[in-house]
Amino acid sequence: SIRIRELKPFTRYTYIVQALVEHERDNGRKLSLWGERSPKQSFTTLQAEPSPPLNLSVNEKSKTSTSVTIDWHLPLSPNGNNTYVINYRVGSYNISTSTADTKQTNTRAAPPYTLTGLQPFTSYTVWVRAVNKEESSTLESDPSNLQRFKTLTDAPSQPQRLRYMNTQRTSVYFMWDPPLHLNGVIEKYNIMLAEGRSVNPRTHGNKSLAVQMTVNGSISNTTPMNLTELTWYSVWIVAVNVRKTDGKQLTS
Numbered sequence: 603s604i605r606i607r608e609l610k611p612f613t614r615y616t617y618i619v620q621a622l623v624e625h626e627r628d629n630g631r632k633l634s635l636w637g638e639r640s641p642k643q644s645f646t647t648l649q650a651e652p653s654p655p656l657n658l659s660v661n662e663k664s665k666t667s668t669s670v671t672i673d674w675h676l677p678l679s680p681n682g683n684n685t686y687v688i689n690y691r692v693g694s695y696n697i698s699t700s701t702a703d704t705k706q707t708n709t710r711a712a713p714p715y716t717l718t719g720l721q722p723f724t725s726y727t728v729w730v731r732a733v734n735k736e737e738s739s740t741l742e743s744d745p746s747n748l749q750r751f752k753t754l755t756d757a758p759s760q761p762q763r764l765r766y767m768n769t770q771r772t773s774v775y776f777m778w779d780p781p782l783h784l785n786g787v788i789e790k791y792n793i794m795l796a797e798g799r800s801v802n803p804r805t806h807g808n809k810s811l812a813v814q815m816t817v818n819g820s821i822s823n824t825t826p827m828n829l830t831e832l833t834w835y836s837v838w839i840v841a842v843n844v845r846k847t848d849g850k851q852l853t854s
Contacts, residue, residue, distance in 0.1 A: 611650035611681040612734075616642050649682030652732040655746040660728070661714065667722035667756035667785065673714040674730055674746055682734030682741070685710050690717060695727040695748060708733075722756035722785040755786030757852035758841040761822075771831050777823045778839055781854060786843035788819030789851075793839050795826060801836035 609615065621637035656675040664671035677684065691704040709715055720726065727750050732743040762779040769775075780788065795813040812835065813826045819842070829835065841854040 609647050611647055611679075612683075614644060614646045616644045618642055649734040649736040649741060651741040652681045652684055652734055652743045653677040653679040654743040655686065655713075655730045655732055658728070658730055658746040658749050660749050660751045662751075664716070665751065665754055667754045668720045669716055669718045670720065670726075670751055670753065671714050671716045672728060672730075672749065676712070677732045677743060680732070680734075682736070684732045684734060686713075686715075687731045687733055687742070688715060688717065688728065689731070689745070690726050690728040692721070692724055692726060694725075694750070695729070720753050722753055722783075723787075725750065725752045754847060755843045755845045755852065758785050758788060758843055758854045759783040760854045761791065761839045761841050764837070764839055766837075772829045773825055773827045774829065775823065775825045776837065776839075780822060781841050784843075786845075786852070788841050789844045790816050790819050790842045791821070791824075791839055792816050792842060792853075793824055793826065793837065795829070795835045795837045797830070797833055798836055799834040 619640040623635045623637070625633040625635070627633055655677055658672060658674040661671040661673060672688070686709050688707050688709065689704050695704075707717070717728070727748055729748050730746045734741040758781040761781055764776065764778045766774050766776050776793065778791075793813070793815050794811050796810060797812050813829070815824065815826060817824050843852045844850070845852060
């Protein structure tokens with residue numbers, strides 16, 4: 603038997619075996635006699651660790667508030683049937699950073715790939731590894747280059763803990779807490795009051811509002827004036843984000 607070295611991983615080879623007999627003639631020259639060739643035989647070498655994916659990029663035009671499409675070039679040395687592990691995490695990442703908060707998704711498909719289920723208005727770092735599996739072993743490449751991106755603004759959740767105090771004859775002081783999920787930078791708050799104790803803002807809309815006012819998104823209080831004495835009011839507050847890419851107002 604013989605061991606052949608320096609073969610390429612995950613490569614199919616075909617070989618034959620042929621006997622060689624050498625005779626030395628009287629004049630000192632050698633005579634080489636080849637025997638018959640054996641039938642052809644083939645084998646494939648095992649998979650090995652792939653080289654890393656190259657040129658990872660983010661398609662900026664594909665970004666939404668909860669998704670983004672990434673692309674990369676295939677490894678120069680796949681060394682097997684590659685699958686890909688896409689790693690992403692909120693914030694920045696470097697080799698010394700703990701991977702405890704890193705999320706992963708796997709794909710067999712060739713790039714591009716769309717990441718979904720992201721948080722609005724959030725910065726992420728993403729990188730990709732190529733993976734080969736050989737029996738019980740997982741052979742993982744080094745990481746690709748890192749890419750950072752930020753998802754787009756989305757509608758905020760509702761303002762929290764609306765309350766009032768210092769009720770006067772024709773005015774009242776309102777306070778509230780910002781939305782639990784900002785999903786952007788709050789541009790403004792719209793404050794609306796309608797006469798009546800149980801007005802439904804979803805069905806009432808902006809019709810017959812007694813008071814409608816706007817305050818800057820950095821402010822969480824206001825004092826509507828010129829209210830009617832001895833009158834019940836319903837009040838609701840809407841938080842507003844503005845998406846910079848198209849100027850659309852997104853309301854809670």
